[in-house]
Amino acid sequence: MSMNELKIPRVEPTYPFEAYTHIVEPLSEEDGGGYVITFPDLPGCMSDGETIDEAIANGRDAFSAWVSARVHQGKPIPKPTKHGEAAEPVRLMQRLPRSLHANLVARAKAEGTSLNTLVTMLLAEGLGRREHHA
Incomplete structure (x- = not known):
């Protein structure tokens, strides 16, 4: 030190x-x-x-x-x-085209992370961009 x-x-x-x-x-x-x-x-x-x-x-x-x-x-x-009333994680079910799902799975694997973590990060990033430009 x-x-x-x-x-x-x-x-x-x-x-x-x-x-x-x-x-x-x-x-x-x-x-x-x-x-x-x-x-x-x-x-x-x-x-x-x-x-x-x-x-x-x-x-x-x-x-x-x-x-x-x-x-x-x-x-x-x-x-x-606290953002809204949901302090705990919530489950989101969303239908996706098979090709989009396959792309997300491939990207998650390439980045060494889970599909759930990748989708959460992409949603947060997109929301942040939208709020920044609003």
């Missing part, structure tokens, strides 16, 4: 990682590729990874470090924002 590094004790967060909205988006090739994960409720808390699953795993570590640093600084930890 260098003289400029500070050892901050790990703090157990009041709310778990899963309680906070996190957004996983692809990074452009010029930004190094892979995926970035951000937390709208936690300013500056972010991480990345080569795959969606790796970005989420790294996001868990970033979340824990972010909470510990905030507590160390004496700053409050924001409560998770």
Whole structure:
């Protein structure tokens, strides 16, 4: 550890990682590729990874470090924002053309993630783009 590094004790967060909205988006090739994960409720808390699953795993570590640093600084930890009444995951059933399903399955396999995670990421990304342009 260098003289400029500070050892901050790990703090157990009041709310778990899963309680906070996190957004996983692809990074452009010029930004190094892979995926970035951000937390709208936690300013500056972010991480990345080569795959969606790796970005989420790294996001868990970033979340824990972010909470510990905030507590160390004496700053409050924001409560998770509730979006509507659905704080728990919900099941969505959607009919798809076979060709679209096949493309999604192939892309999920190529990216090393589950079909469910890929579809969730694509929906969140599309919604984010639409909200940004609205």
